[in-house]
Amino acid sequence: MSDAEKLKKLLERPGVPRIFAALDGEGEELRIVGGAVRNALLGEPIGDIDLASTAPPEVNVLRAQKAGLKVVPTGIEHGTVTVVIDGAPFEVTTLREDVETDGRRAKVRFGRDFGADAERRDFTLNALSLDARGVLHDPVGGRADLDARRVRFIGAPRRRITEDFLRILRFFRFSACYGAGLDPEGFRACIALRDGLQNLSRERLGAETLKLLGAPRAAFVAEAMARAGLFAYLGVAPWPARLKTLRDDGERGDGLMGLAALALFSEGDAERLGAALRFSNAQKQRLLGAARANAFWHGARVAPSPASLREALFRFGPEAARDGLELIRAEAGVSPQDSDFSRAQAFLRDTPPPTPPFRAADFFARGIPKGPALGAALKSLQALWIRAGFPTDPQIVAQLIEKACEMGEDSRWTRRDR
Incomplete structure (x- = not known):
């Protein structure tokens, strides 16, 4: 046309x-x-x-x-x-x-x-x-x-940037969307004036960073930015290699997940990123959930088993589990098309989180009082229930409750009226 x-x-x-x-x-x-x-x-x-x-x-x-x-x-x-x-x-x-x-x-x-x-x-x-x-x-x-496919500043790049330092990030975002590379003169100007990013509000930095990391060739530009020290404002050392395997080159994606792949390694990083970019509470909570799920599977080289996936659903919820699974896949250097990880994502998408078939009242009926003893009993029961594979059969659940009570008697509490 x-x-x-x-x-x-x-x-x-x-x-x-x-x-x-x-x-x-x-x-x-x-x-x-x-x-x-x-x-x-x-x-x-x-x-x-x-x-x-x-x-x-x-x-x-x-x-x-x-x-x-x-x-x-x-x-x-x-x-x-x-x-x-x-x-x-x-x-x-x-x-x-x-x-x-x-x-x-x-x-x-x-x-x-x-x-x-x-x-x-x-x-x-x-x-x-x-x-x-x-x-x-x-x-x-x-x-x-x-x-x-050239993203080029109008006139002198340094002049354009000093008019608005957000143009540093915009240069990389538009290069990731429309460029075949990085214009050398523009790139040099961005490096020379990178300290100007400190003049920007955290909200503007956050919004533009998410747009950049959701762009089709985000991994390419992020690697160049990391080498040039242009992610210092994040307060976390970037890892472009994990971002590179998060999604296929040329595809647009979720900017927050792009940020997680680039710079999320712990719960503390979630807090630092949320503060540095002034994210909403929902964005902060998503990063925190992804960090926890990623830590749960840290070091995995293959897709988790259904039992492990079900446990993650229970512990972290569906969204955090899916995000954490994406991060460990990328960390392992596994392609987005990998069939095992695809099946694992489908499992997380289609499987409802396990719902505990027990309540505090189950312990009251067995003489466990309110207070620390009850909390410890519930914690023991939850661990037993997870280890048993989240059973729902009433007889099996009753046996687990009794076992949790016995564990307490052997350690910190005594049942009332015994």
């Missing part, structure tokens, strides 16, 4: 003709910019469609409302409004020029020059724009870089 055909399909996507009809023309120009144009040309999935406009944000609001479109002022002070068409959001941002930057954020003024707006962007492949007539505008050579 030719470029013209690909771009025509982009202009025909639901909602796009309506937003152009509302905001383009009458002395103002609207264009689709950035990722949607890039992905359309590459034949890759298109997510959100962002647009740039010569009109001030208040004019875009009035024109969209006049056309009967819903408008949300999501960032109107920065020139951005969101136009919602049939439930789909379209971000429309007035052209801007940087007035001042500090490495974290920029002070901007509105403009009308698409060329100047393109030159303030990060990479050439993100500076492409498409107008209503289907004309592709490429002021900085982004189309040629797409063909060469």
Whole structure:
């Protein structure tokens, strides 16, 4: 399919003709910019469609409302409004020029020059724009870089990075998504300015790190970053080799699991990573569960037995068990297509965690009082039950309860009323 055909399909996507009809023309120009144009040309999935406009944000609001479109002022002070068409959001941002930057954020003024707006962007492949007539505008050579699979900073890399140090991580993320390698000049600039990552908020670092480690060629760029000391902000020494065997090269994946494969070796690492990247409680708990399950199987070179898998389900829960299994497979250097590990993952996916067929009341009935004695008895019974293979037969369970009681009598407690 030719470029013209690909771009025509982009202009025909639901909602796009309506937003152009509302905001383009009458002395103002609207264009689709950035990722949607890039992905359309590459034949890759298109997510959100962002647009740039010569009109001030208040004019875009009035024109969209006049056309009967819903408008949300999501960032109107920065020139951005969101136009919602049939439930789909379209971000429309007035052209801007940087007035001042500090490495974290920029002070901007509105403009009308698409060329100047393109030159303030990060990479050439993100500076492409498409107008209503289907004309592709490429002021900085982004189309040629797409063909060469080259992620290249616009202008001087050091200048682009000092405008926003997050562009260091973005350079590697986009290289992992669209690059055939690492642009040498850009790579050198990222190394030289890596201390600038300390200026960024932990939330921004966390979000961008997960995007990077979920990219198709994350292992390739992570190895280069690790050699260059670009993961110091994690607070944990990285292990790119484990990430390399986590998933097949060229596949997108789970960024949090990518991080776990790269830098999770203990429960303490889960806490350090969660703090360094200011993760949510759910993300922290997932890392913690993965660390515990990974430690349970640490050193395994083959897929665990069904009995071991069932025990992990009981101890850690399904998600942590699945994550831990992936980590030990990667640690062992085993392919994602390995049939034994695939069967083990299917077992974890399809098998409900064992539910204990006993309660504290079973011990009360046998004269074990509340308190430390009860806790010790339950702990002993749980160990016996696991060792016996999680039986549910009432007679077997009763025998295990009696055995747990006898173990207690031989050590720390005496039954009441005996």
